Amino acid sequence: MTPEQLLNYIAAAFNEMPFNKLLGLTVTRFDEEGAEVRFRWSAQLVGNPLQQILHGGVIASVLDVAGGLMAVASALGRVSSVAPAELAERFGKMSTIDIRTDYLRPGRGEEFIATARVIRAGNKVAVCRMELHNEQGLHIALGTGTYLVG
Template sequence: MPTSPLLDQISRLMNEQIPFHRLIGLEVKRFASDISEVQFHWQADLIGNVPQGILHGGVTATALDMCGGLVAIAGVVETLPDDTSPDEVIQRISRCGTIDLRVDYVRPGRGKTFITTAHTIRSGNKVAVARMEMHNEDNMLIAFGTGTYMVG
């Protein structure tokens, strides 16, 4: 999987600097414009349905959104000229954000590890669209979604 020092740096930032991502335990495993992957492990604090012991839907949506945003950001970063300063990169990606997010919950969120992947559907100068899926460690589909992201 090709990567760049800049994408590695942004990945570390997402893993270490965003408090809510740390709280949930989200970890960037793959970060590129063709596919990104985010993973997290089951924690009792993430329960949304106590009697059934299943993952909170907001955690699922957050993981899908983060992963979709990553693939959109990677598309932006990969199109920047090589001589773009780090400050310019930060300024550019700080303008990225979610415009719309649709989540379809397919099965209850059960498992030990949750793996979320995102693929780019469209990447333009202003807007990117991603398709995301969340599976558990047994490759059971938990949820999928589509995200639209402002990138310019």
């Protein structure tokens, strides 16, 4: 698989993960420069029924998904081509080491956009910065994630 085919394959895999589907996540951008994940408002994602705002765990999870995508891109960016079996083996070993989420304002909106970029990528660990905005561009949360990639 070429690097572009790999990125498309990974994006499709993230779209099909059961938890990501439960949250309604869709990968809308994924390349070596950045990742973008979107989802629509749903009453099932509410954490405070009186205020009708997103649950903090949903926000943290979405940031983690975006950061994880970016970490995968950083690891695959150093590979010229890889067989599907090797990709599955490497992908299965990648995981979140640590994530910090800063909640800036209540999660209100009709659509939410999580973006991620790599801050530092090494052979074993990648560090990513993630942000969550609503469709109006209001900054809801930001995160920093550390991911095992090698």
